[in-house]
Amino acid sequence: MTGATVWLTGLPSAGKTTIARALARRLRWEGHAVEVLDGDELRTFLSADLGFSRADRDTHVRRVGFVAELLASHGVKALVPVIAPYETSREAVRAHHQAEGTAYLEVHVATPLSVCSARDVKGLYARQAAGDLTGLTGVDDPYEEPQAPDLRLEAHGAPAEESAAAVHALLTERGLA
Numbered sequence: 001m002t003g004a005t006v007w008l009t010g011l012p013s014a015g016k017t018t019i020a021r022a023l024a025r026r027l028r029w030e031g032h033a034v035e036v037l038d039g040d041e042l043r044t045f046l047s048a049d050l051g052f053s054r055a056d057r058d059t060h061v062r063r064v065g066f067v068a069e070l071l072a073s074h075g076v077k078a079l080v081p082v083i084a085p086y087e088t089s090r091e092a093v094r095a096h097h098q099a100e101g102t103a104y105l106e107v108h109v110a111t112p113l114s115v116c117s118a119r120d121v122k123g124l125y126a127r128q129a130a131g132d133l134t135g136l137t138g139v140d141d142p143y144e145e146p147q148a149p150d151l152r153l154e155a156h157g158a159p160a161e162e163s164a165a166a167v168h169a170l171l172t173e174r175g176l177a
Ligand SMILES: Nc1ncnc2c1ncn2[C@@H]1O[C@H](COP(=O)(O)OS(=O)(=O)O)[C@@H](OP(=O)(O)O)[C@H]1O
Pocket: 011, 012, 013, 017, 039, 040, 043, 052, 056, 057, 058, 060, 061, 081, 082, 083, 084, 085, 122, 124, 134, 135, 136, 137, 141
């Protein structure tokens, strides 16, 4: 089975994890090998030494890209709901996949900041507003919007399954699902 990395980039609470899980359910049901590289688990087990400075985020994203490519090169659909706010680190991950001949899709979960901060799944936006946290992506830390993602999802008003279906359609179009 052909592996691939699907990187879901976007602001905190954009829906990256929810869409990745919905897509994982569908792909598993179809018989694909799937791993969701969960952002919080990665920061606990792979990057516990790193924080949220630009340099640390860059190192984190490159590490995750390395692991995702290893999985994808062994036939796994590696779904990666990680913010990855900087274009240069995202491009480094894409270049690494290209160099290895491994399929790579960048999906921008383009939920507006107003919607993300109203959702505030982990209470980060409230903490930032209260002055308990600084350097929150999209608020007082940069998020460089992908200029040419393979897919941009602007369906935050619809169910997550709809967004997962759009990613699935792209995988199918590319001969990967
Ligand atoms: N300062 C700051 N900025 C952004 N995010 C923060 C911050 N502090 C903690 N968190 C929480 O960390 C979760 C994982 O972040 P990521 O590894 O995806 O970020 S990054 O790619 O390294 O920028 C990320 O998870 P998601 O909300 O699922 O995106 C946040 O909940």
